[in-house]
Amino acid sequence: MHNFGLLGHGNDTAHWIPKKVCGPLEGLHISSVSCGPSHTAVVTSAGQLFTFGDGVFGALGHGDRQSTNVAREVSSLRGLRTVLAACGAWHTVAIVEVVDSLNSATSCKLFTWGDGNKGQLGHADRETRLIPAYVESLRKLSFCQVACGYDFTAALSTSGQVYTMGSNAFGQLGNPTIDGKLPTVVKGSISSSCVEEIACGSHHVALLTSKARVYTWGKGANGRLGHGNNFDRNTPTPVEALKDKQVKSVACGTDFTAVICFHRCTSGLDQSLCSGCRLQFSFIRKRHNCYNCGLVYCKACSMRKSTKASLAPNSNKPYRVCDECCTKLNTAGDAKKLQNSKPLDGNPHPLSSEATDRENTVKSLRVRISRFLTMESFKPEDSACAYPSNKNMTEEVARLQSQVKELTRKSELLEAELDRTNNQLREARTTAAEENLKCKAAKEVISSLTTQIRSITERTPEECPVNDTWTSQVSKLLGSHFCENHLNDVSRAPASSAHLAHQSPCKENSIVADVEWTEQVEHGVYITIFRSPAGHKYLRRVRFSKR
The missing domain is CATH 3.30.2310 (YaeB-like fold)
Structure with missing residues (x-):
């Protein structure tokens, strides 16, 4: 994109390969970059803030509504150290270090500017700000991270709490009862958690806690929340599909979410127990893989089949899935039918074929590769070998019972032999003790006899x-x-x-x-x-x- 000079090269020319941004940024060390749909913000290691792009709504912070195709420093923040910046559609938020005049302590405060029509600036009004304005309602807090959606803002305090403000049309503020004019802390299921990272899409939020749990809320179209459906969430909801993962980082695009997980090899214990009933696999209780989540289950916990499994090699043939995945797939199918019959999110037109294809593509990418043993385990099994008849199972049980009886009998014989040997050992010890006493007495007699003979x-x-x-x-x-x-x-x-x-x-x-x-x-x-x-x-x- 090059409209309004979004690339910062001083012109409106499009570039198909990366090109270095020169001008005022030449020779400066950049610490972070944030991009919005219409403008860009750049933070240097020295704490300078540069912006360029469309300035119609004052999102550049230069005190006017002029657009610029070269990077310009935000003059009102000159002399202060900017730590981080985030760009929304028509507004910008920055975390700036401010020195308290009373105790000379440094804290990171929130500054916002640009379009405030939805209250995304947090100033209790809907006015537009052309220069950075300090968010007075958050003066007692210090912030470490900030993220912007299309028309809302989310900020993470140093104490691990999340504050949101702006539009709440899809529940993206995490509280369905607020209007979004003032920053409000997000509670619900994360009230007792310490948040380490936040990310915003166009109309949804994702966060990562200190316990490596991922929570999402907001607009659910295209499955961006990761809950197995397209429903909106107005409160933080944990992503159950990631509960066994060691998540390192989380990021959001316009209508999707991505996480980075630490690599973890599948342990032997995970493959020896059924993921559903937690019973151990045996000769009779065989191991089967779910073609949707990749976990191992016994036959009783994975008897259902579905043609919508994400790991199925053939989409026209039903494959084995676990009960939980089957429920999710059926729910997603019902939701899709409902979307085809009714408009989604107040849109008078049904979903286009392009959106449907994109949704299917995102679903197919939710593959949990780290839980697989090998792809050989997903090959179809011979039904005659995989599912023995009841007669064969009865014969096998009878044979195993006879083996148990035989082993029990041998064990009893060995115990009796061991008792007999122990008795013999005790008798031998007693005899040896008696002989030892007799030997000592004989030595004493011989010594006495020798003395008398000599005399x-x-x-x-x-x-x-x-x-x-x-x-x-x-x-x-x-x-x-x-x-x-x-x-x-x-x-x-x-x-x-x-x-x-x-x-x-x-x-x-x-x-x-x-x-x-x-x-x-x-x-x-x-x-x-x-x-x-x-x-x-x-x-x-x-x-x-x-x-």
Whole structure:
């Protein structure tokens, strides 16, 4: 468009490719640009505001109604820092930093100028302003964002509240009871929400909250509000189709709305549960995709079909959709029939074919690609495989029940075997503890026996005759019943088995030859016995050996 110098090149020539805007903007760093149907506003990083285009209604803010085809700075705001500007059809709004004279604090105030026929300037009248005028009713507030529709204005305060003013013909002010002459805060479903971003179309508003929820209201023709129909909304209404999305930004065109979402891969949990009944998929409960929203559903939640599904590969064939999408599609179809039979929005003529085609195009673009697994999941399935008969399902249930019984029986057997093994383990531990106690007692007995034997072997041989008393004492010390038998067998041992140990005197002036030999009493216990010439047997020593 080049009428009235909308391009800012100093002439009315049209340009089909981008061309740099020179003139007063040459060499300046631009921070933001806003375009209306008839004029343009440019804000520099230094806070200067330039406007150009049609100035018939004073929307350029130069104090006259002259149009200009080159950018001109708004002189009344010179010396102040302009943060942001927005253009309506015939009016302009700017956020300007103002220093409070009392406390020297800086706050962002709202200035408006241009056509005020619908109250879009917020000055409680319908007068036209040729230069920027401070909105006195909002003097206690500070603003961070502003947007303009065709004949209304929406501003976002730093506290997260939205204020609207101007025409309320389609409910675009968010409150059906106000006349729009003064700015009014938008309440309703967003009264407890903190708004982060706002955008305006020609006759509708969209906003984004801090919780990434999108709300829209105003004129609903062409489906611009995103609620699945063409109905107008006069209060903020959440867009349910975006409730599971992480929305980053929102923007509006004349009769459409667009959002930017963070990319999010589909989680495994989303694909393992039915989006309707939230039951888990199994061999019997098969997974099906809705050809309109792309979510996964079980058969019970997606039994209905529609020829209006947005993801259907063939528009002449009905495809599976979920119950919610089926209701929306049917409602949209009924609304379309009503539009064809009655004039829309007071227009005496029905919708043109071009508008109808544009509406269908917008609907087809509402595709939720991020929720898809692959396009293979949307291929038609063989009905014989996808829908087993009741007989096959009964057989499958019976087979699964038999498997459950068999597994239960095996589990009981394993539990019994485990109990038996635990009992054996407890018995083994008890036996080991008893054997350990016996071993300790035996060690104590052996230690005591060793001490007593050593004291006995220190005595002289004459003091150690082998008799019945000694035999009983040794038997008691050794704890063996066969010690006495060994000592008795000593007397019957042949002389050839004995060996001469040594000779020692037993009496004065006489030499006696002693005969001694060694016998094994127990395993590892050896005793040495000698016999005197008089025929008496004596115990010489006791020896312990590991061999």
